[in-house]
Amino acid sequence: MDSVSLTKNMDGVYLKSKMKRTAGQKHGDLRAELLREGLKLLDIHGVNGVTIRAVARNAGVAHSAPANHFPSRGAMLTAIATIIFADLADLTIEAITDLSDKPEQAIQAFAENCFQFAFDKPNRYQLLWQRDLVDQDDPSLDKEMERVYSALLSLLGQDRVNHRVDIETDAIAIWSMIHGYISMRLDGNLVAAKDTVTNLPRHKAILLSLIDGIYNPDK
Amino acid sequence: MDSVSLTKNMDGVYLKSKMKRTAGQKHGDLRAELLREGLKLLDIHGVNGVTIRAVARNAGVAHSAPANHFPSRGAMLTAIATIIFADLADLTIEAITDLSDKPEQAIQAFAENCFQFAFDKPNRYQLLWQRDLVDQDDPSLDKEMERVYSALLSLLGQDRVNHRVDIETDAIAIWSMIHGYISMRLDGNLVAAKDTVTNLPRHKAILLSLIDGIYNPDK
DNA sequence: TAGTTAAACTGACACTGTCCATTTTAGCAT
DNA sequence: ATGCTAAAATGGACAGTGTCAGTTTAACTA
Known part of the structure; x- marks a missing residue:
């Protein structure tokens, strides 16, 4: 080796x-x-x-x-998932460069990048979260995932005045919503069928409430 | 029959x-x-x-x-998933009764119920969303899922003043965040390890920003 | 050139989902 | 009561899977 x-x-x-x-x-x-x-x-x-x-x-x-x-199929799938996560991390970092002083835009860009990746290569995105197939504790995989998470954290690092919760809670909330929305869409559940109601893409509208809650709390 | x-x-x-x-x-x-x-x-x-x-x-x-x-394993798993979803729907409806006039509390109760169900029976919750194993287009399954979704919609039906987006967008945002947070926790990703930072349970804090954004938009 | 060693091969095993022909059996018509 | 029928349950088979074991191959090294 x-x-x-x-x-x-x-x-x-x-x-x-x-x-x-x-x-x-x-x-x-x-x-x-x-x-x-x-x-x-x-x-x-x-x-x-x-x-x-x-x-x-x-x-x-x-x-x-x-x-x-690869000692097992799971190990092989984990290696594949690591490649996919590395790819996503690269795209994420690229998507948010030059937006470090505009956190709200940066969050939108972060989300857009996730949406695009997931809808473009659904099978790749879904593999990332299949715990029964992929070893989520694998250090290499974890490292690449951490790169995505760190990118998100960095967006929330600046401009921390008047916020109710800590950065990580906001980060988890944001990523949870993005990931949950993508998951349900890819699963064909609820969202897709009803996602033509508004004229603006729903996945943008989804985030607005949350961002508003984060940056304009307790008016 | x-x-x-x-x-x-x-x-x-x-x-x-x-x-x-x-x-x-x-x-x-x-x-x-x-x-x-x-x-x-x-x-x-x-x-x-x-x-x-x-x-x-x-x-x-x-x-x-x-x-x-059952004509196939997928059909059997779909039948099992239908039972699970029916159970979740019953618990959901039970959890939000008597809260119809307090939408913000009702949303919290809706979410709490999902969290409890998922963390209590993780394997059951995860099966619900495995598209490659469960036929998500099955009418019986869809009916039970619709019961959960309808319950959520009913919470948002009242008190619709000064809201930026339509009810369904809010509903999808809420359920996306709940589902995404649960998914990541059950997968052992990111969230669990960092979920002891704040003293109040994070899954409560997660929702606050969103609810705030929904009910106090554009301050 | 000969030896070493990891890589790749062949074969086997238990397990799976699914199909097939067969047998069993509960309820119905006679 | 006695067949009849149709659905349910059986046992066998097949291709495919992950994984293990023993063997052969071939690239580097001394």
């Missing part, structure tokens, strides 16, 4: 790629290949299509070859 | 129970028995433990017996 570097492929996704093959390694970089095929299968067939054997098949290796790189 | 009545068992769960056995029916009421065993397995082992064969085993019948009552 030496001489490992992080390279960013065209999908903006981090994959471990080794400079030299280690002893006994026949395939160029099977781990990266497996993750790529896993993401493909995820986008097309959903998480149920991402089986060890299907990934191996698409990579052109034996059904048990992935075992050398 | 005649002479079907709804009886409420000791768990407060609706199960179809037939007065008379239909022709050829050997077991007393296998469908209800299977659903009971399914709920047991769900509570103990999570949704992954609720397999057709495990349910059949626990009910003491052949592995293919459930096929006579």
